[in-house]
Amino acid sequence: MYYVDLNSDLGESFGAYNIGNDSGIIPLVSSANLACGMHAGDPVVMANAVKLCAAHGVSIGAHPGYPDMQGFGRRELALTPSEADMYVRYQLGALSAVAESLGGRVTHVKLHGAIYNRAAKDYALASAICEGLAKVNPSLIFLGLANSEMIRAAAGAGLRAASEVFADRAYEDDGTLVARSKPNSMIHDEDEMVARVIRMIKRDEVVSVNGKIVPIKCDSVCVHGDGARALAFVKRLREAFADNDIEARKMAI
Numbered sequence: 001m002y003y004v005d006l007n008s009d010l011g012e013s014f015g016a017y018n019i020g021n022d023s024g025i026i027p028l029v030s031s032a033n034l035a036c037g038m039h040a041g042d043p044v045v046m047a048n049a050v051k052l053c054a055a056h057g058v059s060i061g062a063h064p065g066y067p068d069m070q071g072f073g074r075r076e077l078a079l080t081p082s083e084a085d086m087y088v089r090y091q092l093g094a095l096s097a098v099a100e101s102l103g104g105r106v107t108h109v110k111l112h113g114a115i116y117n118r119a120a121k122d123y124a125l126a127s128a129i130c131e132g133l134a135k136v137n138p139s140l141i142f143l144g145l146a147n148s149e150m151i152r153a154a155a156g157a158g159l160r161a162a163s164e165v166f167a168d169r170a171y172e173d174d175g176t177l178v179a180r181s182k183p184n185s186m187i188h189d190e191d192e193m194v195a196r197v198i199r200m201i202k203r204d205e206v207v208s209v210n211g212k213i214v215p216i217k218c219d220s221v222c223v224h225g226d227g228a229r230a231l232a233f234v235k236r237l238r239e240a241f242a243d244n245d246i247e248a249r250k251m252a253i
Contacts, residue, residue, distance in 0.1 A: 004201050005162065005220035006237065006248040007031040007143070009063055009112065011049035012040035012072075012226055020225035026052040028234045030250035031059040031220065033110045033143070036091030039065030039073025046098045054104050059250040061143065064091035065112030073113035074180070081128035084115060088129050089136055096137075108141035108162070108251055109133055111150070119153075120145045120176060126153035134159050141251050146217045147175045162251050163217040165200045167193050167233060168224055170209045175216060178209050186227075193233055194240045197221055201246060220251060 010026065011034035012019040019040065026032055026049070034049045035041030041049075053060045065073030067087060079087065088111070096106045111119055111129070119126040126144070130153045133140055138158060144150030146163035154161035168187045170178040178185040187193045200206050200218045208214050223233045241248055 002201055002244070002246045003249045004218060004246060005030050005251045006223075006234070006241075007033055007061070007110070007164070007220050008223050008225045008230065008234065009033045009035070009110070010225040011035045011045050011063070013045045014040055014042050014069070021231050022049050022052055022225070024231045025223075025225055025234055026058055027056045028238055029058060029223075030248045031061055031108065033061040033063035033108075033112075034095055035112070036062055036064050036095045038067040038087065038091055039069060039071075039112055043094075043098060046095055047102065050095075050099050050102050050104050054102065059107045060095075060099050060104050061108040061110055062092045062095045062106050063110055063112050064088045064115075066115050068114075073115070076114045076118065081122075081125045084125060085128040085132035088115075089132050092133065092136060106137075106140070108143050110143035110164070116145070116150075117177065117179075119150050120148035123149040123153055126150045127156060130154045130157035130159055133157070143220060143251070145176070146219075147215075162219040164220045164222055165197070165206065165216055165218045166222050166224075167197050167237065168227055168230075171206050171214060173208045173210055173212045173214065175206075175214050184209055188229070190229070190233065190236050194236055197237060198240060198244055198246075202244070
């Protein structure tokens, strides 16, 4: 039997604007990464997502991004490592307050969008963020791109690190994600997506966009909640897990 966390980035609606399908996806995943109000989300959206997580036994994670609502956190901002650290702490505090007021708790942190991609390669940034998180709550799990500087920085800060792979994203030869601005950065075919995920879980490897076999550690599989086929992808993965002796189990266990 193989065990892996299945996560999705959720809680990304705002006011009257709906993004993703929290009510459909949360019951099917083991961990949810909830936007904290700076790239997406608002207090009411956060509260509703926390309630859904509690109702379905899903781990609650903070999903902080750059303060860039217009760009959905996917544009690079010139924040210093110390500034980025404080923005992450601020967002973690917001979601933690909402979760704890509703009887829940934040168990992990996963960065969003441009700050995630930058921290995957920038050890100084990743280290500042991880050290800041350790000061807030050293029991947090830091969910970061497998084989990246985020995993190394988490270990250096004394945080538990979980290596993340992506069901719906293509990989470069160095194990980083293909930028969304490039062709073929996203996986759209369900059969291809399932085959890639099963290979990552069982064989600890992924085929890059150029055909290279890249070693990869898989503690958690992500399906982006804002994708047009996110719910269909999650459903297919759950079916594939059942057929391949894989159990979705949250990281906090």
